Each structure stands twice: as C-alpha cells, then as structure tokens.
Amino acid sequence: MNQAIKHVWVALTAMFVICLGALSYIQFFNAETLNDNALNKRQLFREFDLPRGAILVDGKPIAESVETDDGQFNFQRKYTDPELYAHLTGYYSLANGTTQLESELNDWLTGSSSDLLFDRLAGMFTGQKAEGASVELTIDGKLQQAAYDAIPDGLRASVVVTDPKTGEILSMVSKPTFDTNDLAVHSTSEAAKNMKKISEIDGLSPYVNPAIGDLVSPGSSFKILSTVAALESDDYDMNTVIKNPASVNYPGSKDKMNNFYEGICGRRSEATLEFIFAQSCNTPYMEISQKLGIEKFADVTERFGFGQQLDIPQSVTPSQFPTKDITAAQLAQMAIGQYNNKVTPLQMNMAAMAIANDGVIMKPNMVKKVTAPDLRVIEEPKPEKFSTATTPEVAADLKSLMKGPVQSGTAMNAAVPGVDLRAKTGTAQVRNENGVPIVNSWITGFAPADDPQVAITVTIQQVDYNTGHNTAGAIMKKMVEAVFNK
Amino acid sequence: MTEVQTAPVPRRNLELLLLLLALCVGGAAFFLVGSATEDNDSKNFLIQMGIMGALALVIHVLLRIFAKYADPVILPITVALNSLGLAMIHRIDLAKGTSQSSRQLMWTAIAILVAALVLWAVKDHRVLRRFTYIALLASIVLLLLPLIPGLGATINGARIWIHVGPFSLQPGELAKITLSIFFAGYLSSNRDLILMAGRKFGPLQLPRMRDMAPMIIAWLLSIGVLVVQRDLGSAILFFGLFILMIYVATARISWVIIGLLMVAVGGVFAALTMGHVERRVNVWLNAFDPEIYQARGGSAQIVEGLFGMADGGLFGTGLGGGSPYRVPLANSDMIIASFGEEIGLIGVTAIILLFMLLVSRGLRAALGARDTFGKLLASGLAFTLGLQCVVIIGGVTRLIPLTGLATPFMAAGGSSLLANWIIIALLLLISHNARRPMSGSVGPTDEIATPTTSRLKDRKAVTNQ
Numbered sequence: 001m002n003q004a005i006k007h008v009w010v011a012l013t014a015m016f017v018i019c020l021g022a023l024s025y026i027q028f029f030n031a032e033t034l035n036d037n038a039l040n041k042r043q044l045f046r047e048f049d050l051p052r053g054a055i056l057v058d059g060k061p062i063a064e065s066v067e068t069d070d071g072q073f074n075f076q077r078k079y080t081d082p083e084l085y086a087h088l089t090g091y092y093s094l095a096n097g098t099t100q101l102e103s104e105l106n107d108w109l110t111g112s113s114s115d116l117l118f119d120r121l122a123g124m125f126t127g128q129k130a131e132g133a134s135v136e137l138t139i140d141g142k143l144q145q146a147a148y149d150a151i152p153d154g155l156r157a158s159v160v161v162t163d164p165k166t167g168e169i170l171s172m173v174s175k176p177t178f179d180t181n182d183l184a185v186h187s188t189s190e191a192a193k194n195m196k197k198i199s200e201i202d203g204l205s206p207y208v209n210p211a212i213g214d215l216v217s218p219g220s221s222f223k224i225l226s227t228v229a230a231l232e233s234d235d236y237d238m239n240t241v242i243k244n245p246a247s248v249n250y251p252g253s254k255d256k257m258n259n260f261y262e263g264i265c266g267r268r269s270e271a272t273l274e275f276i277f278a279q280s281c282n283t284p285y286m287e288i289s290q291k292l293g294i295e296k297f298a299d300v301t302e303r304f305g306f307g308q309q310l311d312i313p314q315s316v317t318p319s320q321f322p323t324k325d326i327t328a329a330q331l332a333q334m335a336i337g338q339y340n341n342k343v344t345p346l347q348m349n350m351a352a353m354a355i356a357n358d359g360v361i362m363k364p365n366m367v368k369k370v371t372a373p374d375l376r377v378i379e380e381p382k383p384e385k386f387s388t389a390t391t392p393e394v395a396a397d398l399k400s401l402m403k404g405p406v407q408s409g410t411a412m413n414a415a416v417p418g419v420d421l422r423a424k425t426g427t428a429q430v431r432n433e434n435g436v437p438i439v440n441s442w443i444t445g446f447a448p449a450d451d452p453q454v455a456i457t458v459t460i461q462q463v464d465y466n467t468g469h470n471t472a473g474a475i476m477k478k479m480v481e482a483v484f485n486k
Numbered sequence: 487m488t489e490v491q492t493a494p495v496p497r498r499n500l501e502l503l504l505l506l507l508a509l510c511v512g513g514a515a516f517f518l519v520g521s522a523t524e525d526n527d528s529k530n531f532l533i534q535m536g537i538m539g540a541l542a543l544v545i546h547v548l549l550r551i552f553a554k555y556a557d558p559v560i561l562p563i564t565v566a567l568n569s570l571g572l573a574m575i576h577r578i579d580l581a582k583g584t585s586q587s588s589r590q591l592m593w594t595a596i597a598i599l600v601a602a603l604v605l606w607a608v609k610d611h612r613v614l615r616r617f618t619y620i621a622l623l624a625s626i627v628l629l630l631l632p633l634i635p636g637l638g639a640t641i642n643g644a645r646i647w648i649h650v651g652p653f654s655l656q657p658g659e660l661a662k663i664t665l666s667i668f669f670a671g672y673l674s675s676n677r678d679l680i681l682m683a684g685r686k687f688g689p690l691q692l693p694r695m696r697d698m699a700p701m702i703i704a705w706l707l708s709i710g711v712l713v714v715q716r717d718l719g720s721a722i723l724f725f726g727l728f729i730l731m732i733y734v735a736t737a738r739i740s741w742v743i744i745g746l747l748m749v750a751v752g753g754v755f756a757a758l759t760m761g762h763v764e765r766r767v768n769v770w771l772n773a774f775d776p777e778i779y780q781a782r783g784g785s786a787q788i789v790e791g792l793f794g795m796a797d798g799g800l801f802g803t804g805l806g807g808g809s810p811y812r813v814p815l816a817n818s819d820m821i822i823a824s825f826g827e828e829i830g831l832i833g834v835t836a837i838i839l840l841f842m843l844l845v846s847r848g849l850r851a852a853l854g855a856r857d858t859f860g861k862l863l864a865s866g867l868a869f870t871l872g873l874q875c876v877v878i879i880g881g882v883t884r885l886i887p888l889t890g891l892a893t894p895f896m897a898a899g900g901s902s903l904l905a906n907w908i909i910i911a912l913l914l915l916i917s918h919n920a921r922r923p924m925s926g927s928v929g930p931t932d933e934i935a936t937p938t939t940s941r942l943k944d945r946k947a948v949t950n951q
Contacts, residue, residue, distance in 0.1 A: 001734060001735070001737060001858070001861055002853050002861075003737060004733055004734045004736075004737040005734055005849055005852050005853050005861065005865050006853070007733075008730060008733070008734065008849060008865060008869060009845075009846060009849045012842075012845055012849075012869065012872040012873075012876070013842060013846075015872075015876040015880075016838060016841070016842045016845075016872070016875070016876060018880075018885065019838060019875075019876060019879040019880055019883060019885070020835060020838055022879075022880070022883035022884070022885050023795070023826060023831060023834055023835065023838070023879075023883055024831060025883075026792055026795045026796055026826070026883055027795050027796060027798060027799055027800065027826055027830065027831040027834075028799065028800055028831055030796070031795075031796040031797075031799050032796075033796075034792055034793055034795075034796035035793070035796050035797065037774070037793065038776075039774065039776065039779055039789060039793075040793045040796075042793055042794075042797050042809065042812070045809060045812060046809070049809075
C-alpha cells in the first residue's frame with residue numbers, strides 16, 4: 001500500500017512539473033511570440049489607459065484625452081470640431097484602428113518616443129504614469145474654418161493653403177467629412193456600427209485624407225509644369241510665337257486634341273505663351289510636348305515632387321507622371337494634365353509654391369512644435385527646402401504668365417480687388433464609375449505677387465463642368481478674402 | 487511499517503513561526519496591491535490580515551489541544567495560499583469595482599470555523615469509517631441537489647449550483663470529501679475480498695460482481711455528473727479519485743488500467759454525445775483561430791490568460807501593475823493566470839511549489855497513517871487537492887482543455903474553500919494520528935477508533951501490511 005502511495009506521489013509530482021514546464025514555456029520561451037500575436041491587444045489597452053497628448057491648433061486642443069469612468073478605460077479621446085479636422089487628426093480607436101496624425105504622431109502622443117526617454121525613466125522612480133507630449137499644428141484655425149465654410153456641402157472638394165516661404169500648411173480641408181468622435185467610442189459594437197455608417201457616405205473614405213491621398217488628373221493646371229519645361233529649353237521663350245489651331249490630330253491617330261469649344265482661344269491661330277496660358281489653349285502643348293520629349297517632362301515633374309516620398313508627417317501619396325512605354329500621343333495628353341497624369345491636391349499646391357518662392361519648394365509640414373508634459377519643447381521643425389523646382393528666371397516668367405488667367409482669362413471669377421492673385425485653372429475630363437463624362441476642377445495659385453504669403457489650391461472632384469469651374473473660382477476667391485481680410 | 491521512525495515531536499512552535507511567515511507573505515501581497523493601485527484604504531488590508539491571523543490562530547490552538555503531533559507545514563501553507571488568493575481577488579475588485587474579496591473573506595472565515603469544528607468534533611479520523619455508507623448516500627444526495635427544480639441553478643452552462651437564501655453553493659465540492667470517505671471505508675473493509683475472491687482472467691483478477699457493486703455505483707455517479715450537470719472538471723476529479731483509491735487499495739496497476747478503460751468508455755461516450763465536451767476540445771485545439779477566439783464561449787478566456795502570463799514574463803508586472811482583469815473570470819478559474827501576469831514565472835512557480843509541498847505532506851500523512859482507512863482517506867484527500875491544481879493549471883496553460891475547477895484556496899468561491907478547508911482539517915488529524923507516539927501496543931486497535939466486534943476478520947487481514 002505504501003508503495004502505491006509513493007507511486008501516486010511520483011505521478012502527481014510529475015504532473016506538477018509538467019505544469020511548471022508549460023508555465024515556463026508560456027512566460028519565458030514563448031512569451032515574445034504571444035506578445036506579438038495579432039489577437040493580443042494588451043499593448044493597445046495599455047495605451048488606452050494612459051493620458052495621451054493633445055493635438056493643438058492655435059493653442060487649443062482639437063484632439064485630447066479626457067478622463068472617463070466608462071469602466072473600460074481611464075481615458076476617452078475627444079475631438080473638438082471633429083468635422084473640421086477629421087481628415088487631419090484621423091481617429092484613435094480600439095475597434096477601428098488609428099489613422100492620420102493620431103497614427104503618425106503616436107510615439108510623441110503616447111510618450112514612447114525616444115525624445116521622452118528621460119521622462120519615462122524619471123517616471124519609473126517617481127511612480128508617475130508616463131504622459132504623452134502634445135503637438136501644436138501649423139494650421140490656422142480661422143483659415144481652416146474659412147475653407148470649410150467655402151466648400152458647399154454635397155461637393156467632393158479639397159482646399160490646401162500653405163506658406164510658400166516656409167512650407168507650413170495653414171489649412172487643409174476636405175469634404176465630405178465625418179465625426180471622428182463616432183469612431184473613437186470605446187464600445188466595439190458601436191464603433192463598428194458607426195464605421196459602417198461613415199463608410200457608406202458617397203465619396204468619403206475614413207482612411208484617406210483626400211488632399212494628400214486622392215490621385216486625380218490635374219487638367220490644365222498641369223500647364224504650369226509643361227510651361228516650365230518649355231521655358232527651360234532653348235526652343236521657347238516668352239516671345240516665341242506658337243501655332244494655336246482649333247484642333248490637331250494626335251500623332252499616329254485620327255483622334256483630335258481640341259481647344260475648349262466655348263473659349264477665346266479660337267480668336268488667334270498663333271500666339272505667344274501669355275495668351276495661350278491665360279486662355280488655357282491646348283493645341284500649342286501638342287507641339288511643345290513633341291519638341292521637348294518625355295525626358296524633359298520626367299525631369300521637371302521629378303523636381304516638382306512627382307514620385308517622391310513626402311511626410312508632412314502624414315505620408316503623402318506620390319503623384320504620378322509615368323514615363324515608361326509612353327507614346328507621343330499619350331505624352332501630349334499628359335502635357336495638358338490628362339491620361340495617366342495623376343496628382344494630389346497638395347502636389348499642385350507645391351507647384352504654386354515653387355513659382356511663388358523663386359523656384360524653390362519648401363517642404364510642406366504640419367507640425368509646429370512638440371511639447372513635453374513639463375512644457376519643455378522637444379521638437380520644433382525648422383523650414384526645410386524640399387527641392388529646387390526651377391530657376392528663379394523661369395519662376396519669374398511663370399509668375400507673370402499666371403497673371404493672365406486672373407486678369408483676363410479662366411480664373412477671372414477668383415479675382416479679389418486689391419490683391420494681386422496669380423493662378424492657373426484646370427479642368428480634367430474624366431468619366432465617373434458609371435461612364436458619365438464629368439470633370440475635376442482645379443485652381444492653384446498664390447498671392448500677393450510681389451511678396452507671396454500664401455499658396456492656395458482648390459480641387460473639386462467628379463462634378464459637372466459649370467458647377468466645377470464656377471465653384472472652384474468662388475472658393476479661391478473666398479480663401480483669398482479670408483487670408484487678406486477683404 | 488517500513489518508514490523511518492523518529493522520536494515524535496509536536497512541532498507546534500515551528501507551525502506558529504511558519505504561520506507568522508505565511509501571514510507576512512499575505513500581508514505583503516495586500517500591501518503591494520494597495521500601494522500599486524493607489525488604494526489608500528490600508529486599514530482594509532490590516533483588518534483582512536487581522537481576521538486571517540485570528541482564524542489561523544483558532545486552528546493552531548485547536549491543534550495544540552487535540553492534535554499536537556499534526557504536520558506543522560500543512561496549516562501555514564494553506565494560510566499563505568488563502569491569503570494570496572484574497573489579495574488577488576481584492577486586486578481584481580479594485581480594477582473592476584466589485585466586492586468579491588469581502589465575500590471571499592467571509593467564506594474563508596466560515597470555512598476555517600467549520601474546519602475547526604471538524605477538528606473538534608472528529609478528533610480521530612477513524613471515527614469516520616463508521617459512516618462509510620452514509621457517506622455514499624450523502625454523496626448521492628449532494629450531487630443530486632442541484633437537479634431539484636427551484637433549488638438548483640445553471641451558471642456558466644453547468645448545473646452544479648444550489649441557492650440557499652442569499653448564498654449559492656456547489657454541493658459537488660463537498661461530495662469530494664464524502665466520496666473519499668466512502669471509498670476509503672469501503673475499500674479498507676473489502677480490499678481482501680476484491681483482491682482474493684473472484685475469477686482469474688488472464689493477467690487480471692476479476693472480482694465478484696457483488697464486491698464491486700458499490701464501486702460501480704460511485705462510477706455511475708461520476709458519469710451522471712458529467713452527463714446531467716455538464717461539469718467536466720468535477721467528472722474528471724471523481725474519475726481520478728475512483729481510480730486512485732482502487733490503485734492505492736490494491737497496489738495493482740491492472741486496476742488502474744481497468745479504471746482508465748471505464749473512464750475512456752465514459753469519455754468517448756461524452757465526447758460523442760455531448761456538444762459541450764466536443765466544443766471544449768475544439769476550443770482547446772484551435773484556441774488561436776480568430777473565429778473561435780471571437781465566438782461566444784470561445785477561446786477568448788484561455789487566450790487572454792496566455793497573453794497575460796506572457797506579458798508578465800519572468801518577473802511579472804508587480805502586484806497591481808498588470809491588467810489581469812482583462813481575462814474573463816480572472817479571480818476564479820483564471821486566477822493562476824492573474825498570478826502569472828503579476829508576480830511572473832518566478833512567483834507562480836513558488837505558488838505551485840507550495841501546492842506540491844501541501845500535497846506531499848498529505849501523502850506523507852497517508853504513508854505514516856497506521857490504519858488502512860487513514861491511508862486511503864489521506865491519499866484520497868491529498869490526491870483530490872493535487873488533481874484539482876493540476877487540472878486547472880493544465881487548463882489555464884492549455885496543456886489540456888480548460889475546465890471549471892477551482893484552484894484550491896485561491897479561486898473566488900465559497901463552496902470550494904469550505905470543502906478544501908475540511909480536507910485540511912482531516913489531513914491534519916490523520917497526520918497527527920500518523921506522527922503521535924505509539925501508545926502501548928500497536929495492533930488491531932489502531933485500525934478503528936472504537937473497538938467493534940463485527941469486523942474482526944477484516945482487521946486481521948489488514949494489520950500485517
């Protein structure tokens with residue numbers, strides 16, 4: 001009997017030892033794998049229980065963590081004016097993930113950035129919970145509101161306002177928009193329900209900021225770049241007379257490139273760039289594109305930022321000017337901003353910035369400064385050069401060319417008395433999902449000409465021609481008025 | 487008796503010292519929980535530890551009076567485990583805003599007082615042998631109670647609860663003890679018949695049917711628990727107890743095989759016919775499948791427990807520093823995972839070593855016991871404690887499917903506390919009987935507390951081992 005009891009002891013001890021083995025495996029040998037498991041939300045939960053830094057505009061929080069006792073977490077992310085800033089802040093949500101600035105600035109906002117290492121170490125000894133840093137944006141609250149008010153509801157449009165001398169983004173608004181608070185609720189089921197509702201809004205993706213993420217054809221606004229390419233070459237200058245037929249065959253095709261049928265272009269069968277640019281004639285660019293060739297265009301677009309990685313700090317979708325296997329006809333189309341020439345609204349704003357700032361593009365940026373919980377400034381980005389887009393001489397030529405559209409051409413409806421606005425419009429002909437022909441309307445420019453304070457870009461996507469052309473100009477006008485208090 | 491004989495020493499002072507140490511461990515745990523979670527109610531923890539200490543002292547004093555040769559390690563280990571459990575339940579309370587710990591403290595008090603009552607009333611475990619068949623009857627009643635309409639209740643899918651006034655009880659927990667008493671009593675009286683009588687069948691010696699009938703009843707009872715009450719954990723426990731008792735009584739591995747075959751039949755039957763057993767196995771095998779993880783009654787509980795333990799790592803997050811409350815049932819079924827997270831692999835290893843030590847001391851009492859009944863009872867009770875630990879820890883660590891067994895002395899739950907404290911009282915009594923000095927003649931009188939004449943035959947049969 002005693003022998004049996006001893007055997008029982010051996011058996012039980014063996015079972016205990018196996019349990020210890022399993023615990024060692026889980027807690028030591030396999031711990032890292034478990035911590036990295038996709039189902040493991042512990043790191044996230046930990047973040048949600050800590051005060052997260054605020055995102056500030058004009059010193060006031062547009063996103064902040066407020067204490068809550070909903071039983072789930074200690075803090076709830078709260079957005080002030082959520083619709084105004086939705087595309088910038090994004091949202092911080094357990095169920096729907098983290099997007100835009102909330103995602104890009106996460107290391108600072110949670111305090112896990114290496115810049116805050118000493119604060120964390122100090123926290124370990126004082127027992128204080130780590131608080132995140134707050135981030136002040138370069139956005140001008142008044143301009144942001146003005147842009148939001150300028151865009152009529154129901155349109156799919158974006159407005160970007162920057163300071164061409166520093167690259168600071170002063171306003172970046174897109175409609176349609178949504179309430180980020182709806183996606184940041186802690187209840188998973190409610191968050192999922194709200195996400196579904198928001199996803200059903202036409203023309204809206206809660207994951208994409210249209211001003212830096214939507215690629216659309218620039219239409220004639222791209223002629224800023226085409227004209228830079230022409231003026232940089234030896235073949236063209238401001239006085240060169242270029243043929244301006246009403247229509248011209250694409251090389252090797254029966255299809256024709258036309259000048260705008262209602263336009264003034266038809267009045268002259270040949271003209272200098274001044275007339276061509278102001279009236280946005282198309283056919284001269286057929287000749288220009290064939291004479292310059294694809295390399296020249298590839299060179300100019302790259303200098304203006306096409307195909308480049310850019311973080312503002314959100315990652316900007318690189319604009320596209322494809323150069324592989326492009327026929328002469330396709331190049332001609334791309335030279336007037338059609339075909340596979342696709343840009344973000346910010347890219348066309350950078351084009352205006354280049355002309356405004358003597359050919360130099362300053363790196364667009366939205367972060368003014370990062371402040372630790374003890375008010376120590378951790379980071380204050382200095383203005384930085386992004387690229388030299390063209391020579392000061394060519395920039396000066398373009399500056400004068402861009403006067404035409406506002407004074408007597410396609411951008412007259414944006415003119416504000418007393419402000420010397422320089423701009424270029426664009427109307428890209430596209431088809432919507434149902435094959436119905438519609439347009440993307442553009443206007444991009446800067447003011448005032450002698451000492452540019454702002455570069456402004458307005459984009460309206462998928463709209464009928466009249467609404468697009470009229471509204472883009474009207475929005476531009478309202479923005480200029482807002483900037484200069486007219 | 488083959489074990490080494492040492493001069494019997496009471497060792498009650500050692501017990502007192504260890505008891506102080508155990509209370510210090512519990513108090514430290516409470517203090518850490520309080521300081522880490524900024525719970526300024528430090529009075530609370532002093533009161534809780536004060537009550538715990540007073541209760542432990544009651545048992546200690548009773549032992550000094552009635553069983554002064556009892557094992558000095560059993561009580562301090564139990565007190566340490568119970569206090570640690572209280573501290574963890576308190577910690578989960580603070581996170582969730584519940585008040586389970588005061589309830590648990592109340593149940594601890596009831597359990598310890600009942601254990602004291604058992605010490606005082608029983609004094610000599612051999613008395614219990616007289617209640618062999620009453621114990622079987624009691625087991626049947628206890629197991630059937632939850633099925634009575636109006637009294638029983640289904641919680642978390644298992645119909646193992648009864649409502650008595652404001653309390654809900656799991657009478658099955660007490661059945662562990664009554665079944666142990668029955669098995670021990672029955673086998674100590676009939677082991678010779680079972681061993682000798684009957685036909686030989688190959689290498690196996692099959693007993694006569696009528697000698698096995700009560701065992702079969704007990705086995706059927708276990709199957710019944712599984713089928714009717716849907717309580718996998720208790721079924722495993724009863725099966726285990728059944729096999730162990732037969733093995734210890736007969737010392738024949740062939741009986742273990744017969745027992746295991748019977749269990750296999752029951753298990754296969756259960757797996758084939760009962761959805762909830764099948765689902766448990768599926769959840770166990772495919773725990774990390776996102777679909778199973780998100781399903782209701784899916785693997786979220788066990789997987790979250792694993793994540794928690796992995797998060798704790800070697801040293802743990804510190805008491806109050808982790809988030810064990812993310813795991814469902816963090817203060818009962820999953821309390822080992824909560825400890826794993828907060829005191830790390832090192833701390834949880836210490837807890838498991840305490841359990842191992844406790845079970846070893848129980849089996850040591852069985853080895854030392856001078857009567858067959860005592861040996862069987864002590865090994866049955868110690869094994870019950872050990873098996874509970876292994877099954878629940880194995881479940882939490884995903885070695886085996888998770889069952890709803892309580893971690894002894896730690897998990898929130900009054901019935902389990904009560905039953906396990908009674909087990910401790912009985913083990914203490916048996917260990918006292920094993921370690922006390924021989925009074926006069928060693929002989930048949932050791933077998934039974936009060937000499938009866940009717941069972942002389944049995945007595946002679948068992949004394950010579």
